[in-house]
Amino acid sequence: MREVKVELGERAYPIRIGAGLLQDGAALSALVTGQHVLIVTDGNVAPHYLAQVQQALAGKTTNAVILPPGEQEKTLARFGDILAALAALGASRDATVVALGGGVVGDLAGFAAACWMRGVRFVQLPTTLLAMVDSSVGGKTAVDLPSGKNLVGAFHQPAAVIADTRTLDTLPLRELRAGLAEVVKYGAIADAEFFAWLEGHAEALIARDPEALAEAIAVSCRQKAGVVARDETEQGERMLLNFGHTFGHAIETEQGYGGLLHGEAIAVGMVLAAKLSTQLGRAPAADADRLAALLVRLGLPIALPPGLGAPALLQRMRLDKKAVSGALRLILWRGLGQADVVRDVPDTEILSLLR
Ligand SMILES: NC(=O)c1ccc[n+]([C@@H]2O[C@H](COP(=O)([O-])OP(=O)(O)OC[C@H]3O[C@@H](n4cnc5c(N)ncnc54)[C@H](O)[C@@H]3O)[C@@H](O)[C@H]2O)c1
Ligand SMILES: O=C(O)C(=O)C[C@@H](O)[C@H](O)[C@H](O)COP(=O)(O)O
Numbered sequence: 001m002r003e004v005k006v007e008l009g010e011r012a013y014p015i016r017i018g019a020g021l022l023q024d025g026a027a028l029s030a031l032v033t034g035q036h037v038l039i040v041t042d043g044n045v046a047p048h049y050l051a052q053v054q055q056a057l058a059g060k061t062t063n064a065v066i067l068p069p070g071e072q073e074k075t076l077a078r079f080g081d082i083l084a085a086l087a088a089l090g091a092s093r094d095a096t097v098v099a100l101g102g103g104v105v106g107d108l109a110g111f112a113a114a115c116w117m118r119g120v121r122f123v124q125l126p127t128t129l130l131a132m133v134d135s136s137v138g139g140k141t142a143v144d145l146p147s148g149k150n151l152v153g154a155f156h157q158p159a160a161v162i163a164d165t166r167t168l169d170t171l172p173l174r175e176l177r178a179g180l181a182e183v184v185k186y187g188a189i190a191d192a193e194f195f196a197w198l199e200g201h202a203e204a205l206i207a208r209d210p211e212a213l214a215e216a217i218a219v220s221c222r223q224k225a226g227v228v229a230r231d232e233t234e235q236g237e238r239m240l241l242n243f244g245h246t247f248g249h250a251i252e253t254e255q256g257y258g259g260l261l262h263g264e265a266i267a268v269g270m271v272l273a274a275k276l277s278t279q280l281g282r283a284p285a286a287d288a289d290r291l292a293a294l295l296v297r298l299g300l301p302i303a304l305p306p307g308l309g310a311p312a313l314l315q316r317m318r319l320d321k322k323a324v325s326g327a328l329r330l331i332l333w334r335g336l337g338q339a340d341v342v343r344d345v346p347d348t349e350i351l352s353l354l355r
């Protein structure tokens with residue numbers, strides 16, 4: 001088992017990474033301090049893993065919400081369903097909400113935990129690669145609106161993250177690839193050495209080599225934990241974790257959350273950010289090419305899907321949460337491992353890139 005700590009003073013918490021962690025009933029049970037537990041999961045995850053989590057929590061008063069899977073369900077309506085389940089459970093302020101699933105379940109359950117009685121304990125049991133390396137860590141919780149991704153949410157840190165890497169055995173390959181996009185992001189923004197390691201282990205990762213996956217998860221979590229500890233609420237450095245996201249979120253929204261997966265949209269968005277950096281004379285073209293080549297080897301898209309208009313995408317980008325008084329702030333780079341926040345990129349440059 002590997003462990004990474006998110007250092008947030010009294011709210012510090014562990015990220016445990018290892019094969020079979022969901023089978024350790026005593027360890028799971030110890031994470032729940034009160035009597036009431038609501039497990040939030042989805043229809044793909046529940047048949048594989050819900051029973052073993054329920055068994056681990058057998059001494060508690062538990063209830064489970066099984067949501068329909070997919071990004072299109074990350075809505076205020078599903079958030080309402082989770083709150084209704086907490087009410088039905090009679091959950092008091094010492095209740096725990098447990099998210100068992102990917103980032104959709106984690107973001108929804110975390111937002112409900114942030115809001116129920118103004119905040120209750122929350123535990124993340126991520127079952128996708130993307131959730132293990134990114135969404136379960138750092139306390140961003142949210143739902144989407146038709147007008148934009150994650151527009152309604154809260155910062156609410158989990159009490160612990162338990163990543164059982166054995167759950168990745170049942171994850172569809174397309175979802176594994178999507179998670180790798182966020183792994184590549186960590187190399188791209190701040191760790192050229194890790195990027196090179198990924199280039200050397202691309203095939204092993206796709207083949208689900210357990211050692212390679214555990215290493216990629218641990219390095220990613222270490223980087224994210226450090227950023228979150230230094231800038232929990234995204235006043236500065238944390239914005240770098242949004243590399244590719246101003247473009248990617250616009251794509252997801254414009255496609256009605258039923259097109260590219262989040263990780264796929266971020267792969268396209270990172271390539272667009274790298275190309276824009278080159279276009280603006282800030283970074284070598286060779287680095288954008290290297291990023292695109294790795295993403296292609298990982299089976300990820302690198303070009304805008306057909307049918308998306310440049311002006312419509314730019315309009316979507318304006319609701320990005322990093323914008324200040326309506327002016328965009330983009331995460332660009334000076335090359336591999338060197339991302340930064342850039343203001344005042346002319347619309348004409350963005351439109352010509354998107355076209
Ligand atoms: N809070 C954050 O910091 C943060 C970071 C990154 C992404 N996100 C959000 O996370 C979401 C994407 O998360 P995701 O990629 O995990 O998607 P997801 O939650 O939709 O899960 C992907 C798919 O895999 C299925 N699944 C999950 N685990 C499985 C398993 N072990 N075996 C079989 N099937 C399994 C799910 O049912 C779903 O169909 C997006 O909404 C994104 O905005 C949030
Ligand atoms: O944790 C962060 O900070 C991130 O930006 C991680 C992203 O991968 C993630 O998709 C996040 O949900 C995006 O946040 P948002 O604030 O742009 O909605």
Ligand SMILES: [Zn+2]
Nearest residue numbers: 182245262266
């Ligand atoms: Zn993301």
